[in-house]
Amino acid sequence: MKIFLSYSSKDRTLAEPVYLALRAEQHAVFFDRTDLPPGEEYDARIREAIEASDLLVFLISPDSLKAGAYTLTELDIAQKTWGHPAGKVLPVMLRPTEFSTLPPYLRAVTVLEPAGNVAAAVADAVHRIYRGKWRRHFYIVAGGAAAIAALIAGIHILVPNLLSEMSGAPRDEITGKDGAVSLIVPGGTFIMGDGEDAPLREVHVDGFYIDKYELSLSQYSKFLKATGSQPTSDFWSEKDVTAHGDRPAIGVSWHDANAYCRWAGKRLPTETEWEKAARGLDGRIFPWGNEEPRAELANFGKHDGQPLGQAVMAVSSLEAGKSPYGVYNLAGNVSEWVADWYAESYPSGDVRNPTGPANGTGKVLRGGGWDDAERALRSTKRFFAKPEDSADDRGFRCAQDLPK
Numbered sequence: 001m002k003i004f005l006s007y008s009s010k011d012r013t014l015a016e017p018v019y020l021a022l023r024a025e026q027h028a029v030f031f032d033r034t035d036l037p038p039g040e041e042y043d044a045r046i047r048e049a050i051e052a053s054d055l056l057v058f059l060i061s062p063d064s065l066k067a068g069a070y071t072l073t074e075l076d077i078a079q080k081t082w083g084h085p086a087g088k089v090l091p092v093m094l095r096p097t098e099f100s101t102l103p104p105y106l107r108a109v110t111v112l113e114p115a116g117n118v119a120a121a122v123a124d125a126v127h128r129i130y131r132g133k134w135r136r137h138f139y140i141v142a143g144g145a146a147a148i149a150a151l152i153a154g155i156h157i158l159v160p161n162l163l164s165e166m167s168g169a170p171r172d173e174i175t176g177k178d179g180a181v182s183l184i185v186p187g188g189t190f191i192m193g194d195g196e197d198a199p200l201r202e203v204h205v206d207g208f209y210i211d212k213y214e215l216s217l218s219q220y221s222k223f224l225k226a227t228g229s230q231p232t233s234d235f236w237s238e239k240d241v242t243a244h245g246d247r248p249a250i251g252v253s254w255h256d257a258n259a260y261c262r263w264a265g266k267r268l269p270t271e272t273e274w275e276k277a278a279r280g281l282d283g284r285i286f287p288w289g290n291e292e293p294r295a296e297l298a299n300f301g302k303h304d305g306q307p308l309g310q311a312v313m314a315v316s317s318l319e320a321g322k323s324p325y326g327v328y329n330l331a332g333n334v335s336e337w338v339a340d341w342y343a344e345s346y347p348s349g350d351v352r353n354p355t356g357p358a359n360g361t362g363k364v365l366r367g368g369g370w371d372d373a374e375r376a377l378r379s380t381k382r383f384f385a386k387p388e389d390s391a392d393d394r395g396f397r398c399a400q401d402l403p404k
Contacts, residue, residue: 001027001055002027002053003030004050004056004074004078005029006056006057006058006059006075007059007064007094008061010063011059011061011063011094014095014118015059016031018057018059018118018122018123019031020119020202021119021120021191022122022126024189024283025126026188026189027126046074050074050077050078055087055129056078057092058106059094060097060102060111061094061097086108087129090109090112090122090125092118092122093112116290117284117290119282119283120283120290123281127282170184170207174209176264176265180212180213180215182211182398182400183211183212183326184207184209185208185209187204189205190202190205192275192276194283194380196380198346199345201346201351205272206402208269208400210269210273211266211399212326213315213397214333214334214395215249215257215315216247216248216249217240217247218241218245219249220249220260221241227263232253232256233249234390235250235391235392236251236308244309246316247308247315248312248315248333248334248395249396250334250391250394252337252394253387254385257337257395260396266398266400267339268337268339268398268399270339270340270353271339271354271366272353272355274336274366275379278323278367279323280324281324282324286321286378287321287323287331287379293377296320298318298329298332298377299317299318299329300331301371301372301373302370303371312333315329315333317333331377331379332368332377333367333369334370334394335365335366335367335393336394337363337364338365338366339356340355340357340363340364341356341358341360341362341363342360342361342363342382343356343357361386362384362386363385363386363387364383365383365384366379366383368383
């Protein structure tokens with residue numbers, strides 16, 4: 001969607017995260033007016049940009065509403081272009097501003113007043129507006145498509161399945177040879193890191209599948225029997241598999257996890273893939289959003305030394321804590337091995353399907369475990385351990401490439 005971001009120059013540092021969040025969702029965003037030439041051409045280009053936009057996001061602050069502010073000129077152009085702002089203008093309270101000072105054109109629609117992360121809130125609101133536009137368009141197109149399909153095929157086929165078959169698009173959900181369900185994470189750019197736990201940067205990731213759940217004890221036990229391998233874990237026994245087979249496979253080293261994924265025709269996710277699966281496109285702090293962790297969202301904060309059945313929860317538990325793509329327990333329960341070697345930072349130029357350094361002494365772990373504190377559950381938090389090490393709060397899930 002084409003978006004015009006209207007903001008006061010004094011709010012640029014606050015507006016930039018909004019711009020990056022919208023860009024990460026694949027929107028074309030008009031953001032920086034400083035690149036335009038001065039004079040009449042400047043005005044003409046601004047007008048053209050607004051008229052060509054699908055949505056104007058107006059960032060409200062005392063400065064953007066000051067008499068003579070150019071943002072008011074942009075708002076006037078929007079009003080002349082669209083008449084009524086519904087579905088065309090999204091007013092966002094960037095800084096506290098008296099509601100009575102807002103122009104009537106803005107007051108004609110609901111003002112977004114983010115309580116926390118402004119960029120994430122704007123990205124979510126724009127996504128909902130976009131989905132609304134898409135649905136209206138889809139119903140019109142689907143009606144005609146259904147009629148044509150009935151005439152041609154003469155059979156009852158659901159439109160989404162028909163379109164998927166015709167386009168050869170990958171399915172949203174697949175089941176691997178190990179019986180594990182994998183969900184699709186579409187390709188594209190997203191904002192990785194947060195500038196605190198990890199460097200902040202925009203990266204591109206090709207589409208991939210990731211397992212919906214952490215690998216369970218029963219699944220891992222089947223792998224051991226099929227390959228004739230012996231468990232390397234001191235943290236569970238065959239008795240635990242019978243009693244707690246729906247719990248995650250704990251006490252596996254990175255080598256164990258890698259061997260399982262290869263046997264299943266998959267691989268470990270890269271660190272970048274794991275973070276995108278957890279955070280989505282809106283820069284959320286935790287898989288479920290920016291709300292602080294609690295018992296309904298994640299399994300964390302338990303004491304060391306608890307029995308397996310009490311420490312970890314079933315891999316399919318805590319639906320409320322799943323990620324934007326429907327992936328469970330990416331925060332808490334067990335920390336998860338990923339493919340990458342650990343490095344303190346990322347190479348600045350490595351922004352397309354980054355895979356980390358070529359070697360190192362530790363492999364990356366993500367997500368935090370059942371015995372970790374809240375902060376360890378942040379989707380940007382990074383840990384590492386020697387690939388031969390294992391622990392009772394570590395597990396894994398597999399990933400795989402989309403079909404070519």
